[in-house]
Every structure is written in structure tokens, then in C-alpha cells.
Amino acid sequence: xxxxxxxxxxxxxxxxxxxxxxxxxxLPDTAKEKxxxxxxxxxxxxxxxxxxxxxxxxxxxxxxxxxxxYAGTEIKYRGEEIKILRENEVLALYT
Numbered sequence: 203x204x205x206x207x208x209x210x211x212x213x214x215x216x217x218x219x220x221x222x223x224x225x226x227x228x229l230p231d232t233a234k235e236k237x238x239x240x241x242x243x244x245x246x247x248x249x250x251x252x253x254x255x256x257x258x259x260x261x262x263x264x265x266x267x268x269x270x271x272y273a274g275t276e277i278k279y280r281g282e283e284i285k286i287l288r289e290n291e292v293l294a295l296y297t
Contacts, residue, residue, distance in 0.1 A: 205279060210249040210289045212261055214240035214269070215282065239296065240285065241266055249289075259289050266296035 248256040274287035
């Protein structure tokens with residue numbers, strides 16, 4: 203990937219929103235919620251502390267993560283929607 207995030211930032215690609223409700227009803231595009239699950243495409247070097255040490259990131263490339271609904275910055279890169287988040291905006295890892 204040509205985008206290299208800095209410090210404690212990560213680049214993620216949101217996964218598609220659910221097509222069906224829990225009851226099996228197909229949802230139109232206007233009723234779908236924003237996706238909150240994504241695949242990590244790139245990670246930064248880690249957060250720099252006041253004394254000059256780097257704290258390595260917990261997430262790594264290929265992980266699936268859960269993030270807040272309005273977290274990060276959305277950008278379009280090579281025709282794809284991606285997000286740049288800080289690691290502290292990641293709520294959980296999918297395993």
C-alpha cells in the first residue's frame with residue numbers, strides 16, 4: 203500500500219454492512235447502518251512518548267477490528283473508501 207500512516211494511526215478498509223436484519227428482512231441501502239468493522243491495511247510505527255521511546259501498536263496488518271461509528275477520517279484512495287484511525291479509536295479485535 204502506498205499510504206503509510208504515521209505514529210499511532212492505522213489504515214483500515216471498512217467491511218460491507220449487513221444485507222439482512224436479524225429477522226431475515228432484506229435492507230435497502232438507505233436503511234443500512236455505517237459499517238463499524240474493518241480490515242487493517244497498514245499500521246504506523248507507534249506512539250512516541252515524551253521521553254522519546256516508541257510504544258508499539260497492538261493491531262497488525264490483516265487484523266479485523268471494531269471501531270466507533272464516527273471514528274477516523276474517511277478518504278477515497280484508488281477508487282476505494284478507506285479510513286485512517288488512531289489506535290485508541292479501535293474498540294476491539296475480532297479473532
